[in-house]
Amino acid sequence: MKLRALAHSRTGDKGNTSNISVIAFRDDDYPYLCEHVTAQRVKEHFRGIITGEVVRYELPVISALNFVLKGALGGGVTRSLALDAHGKSLSSTLLDLELPERNASA
Amino acid sequence: MRVEEIGHDRVRVTGGRGAPKTGFLKTSVGYVDSFIGEGQISYAGAGAVARGKLALDIVRERLALTGVATSETRFDLIGVNALHGRAANEVEPYEVRIRVVGRTDSLAEAARIGNEVETLYTNGPAGGGGAWKSAREIVAVASAFVPESAAQLRLSLFEA
Numbered sequence: 001m002k003l004r005a006l007a008h009s010r011t012g013d014k015g016n017t018s019n020i021s022v023i024a025f026r027d028d029d030y031p032y033l034c035e036h037v038t039a040q041r042v043k044e045h046f047r048g049i050i051t052g053e054v055v056r057y058e059l060p061v062i063s064a065l066n067f068v069l070k071g072a073l074g075g076g077v078t079r080s081l082a083l084d085a086h087g088k089s090l091s092s093t094l095l096d097l098e099l100p101e102r103n104a105s106a
Numbered sequence: 107m108r109v110e111e112i113g114h115d116r117v118r119v120t121g122g123r124g125a126p127k128t129g130f131l132k133t134s135v136g137y138v139d140s141f142i143g144e145g146q147i148s149y150a151g152a153g154a155v156a157r158g159k160l161a162l163d164i165v166r167e168r169l170a171l172t173g174v175a176t177s178e179t180r181f182d183l184i185g186v187n188a189l190h191g192r193a194a195n196e197v198e199p200y201e202v203r204i205r206v207v208g209r210t211d212s213l214a215e216a217a218r219i220g221n222e223v224e225t226l227y228t229n230g231p232a233g234g235g236g237a238w239k240s241a242r243e244i245v246a247v248a249s250a251f252v253p254e255s256a257a258q259l260r261l262s263l264f265e266a
Binding site for chain 2: 015049062076078079081082083084089
């Protein structure tokens with residue numbers, strides 16, 4: 001199942017850094033997302049798209065994760081050659097992440 | 107920090123904290139960074155991607171042959187790999203739009219890039235359409251920290 005089945009995502013940009021949030025539709029899914037949507041998995045998923053490190057921040061009160069991705073925006077939004085200079089479509093990339101099937105539960 | 111819903115269009119926010127000012131102000135500095143030249147053209151129907159790739163190869167070689175000086179270039183297929191450099195699946199789209207973009211040191215040099223794409227109308231693969239080009243000066247923004255003590259607040263109000 002893809003991450004988009006369990007969460008939505010927004011992006012922000014600052015210089016050459018992108019931040020991408022993952023917000024669980026249901027609070028109950030948050031522990032599962034924390035377990036499987038790790039900084040390492042996200043870095044792997046974005047290989048070839050970003051050039052730097054990925055740091056994950058947890059916001060359990062709102063069942064969300066925020067990923068900060070360095071070297072993500074072609075040298076900076078204001079000078080990038082990229083078609084999507086702000087990296088707004090990177091949220092769609094992240095929501096394409098494959099998640100392992102869970103054991104059947106409510 | 108917690109946010110709890112306490113009524114219709116009403117929330118209670120608790121638990122926030124603060125920290126002392128850093129003594130620095132974040133400063134955004136605008137500067138003339140470079141020039142960017144760009145061109146796009148579309149192909150449709152059977153073999154659109156193949157023609158698009160050939161068009162990109164032609165422009166790449168033309169820029170080298172004619173000595174267009176660029177410090178950075180991109181050769182994208184919009185609809186295939188323009189956003190994230192790869193297609194997740196290998197489905198052939200009905201149409202594709204090529205995009206050539208390069209960074210140059212002058213506006214005149216930037217204009218040459220778009221011209222090499224536009225000329226594909228009659229000097230490129232069959233059926234190229236909807237050509238578009240642009241050459242522009244790039245004023246970029248860099249971030250810096252300035253000691254707060256160095257900044258004097260002055261307010262100017264303009265009425266239009």
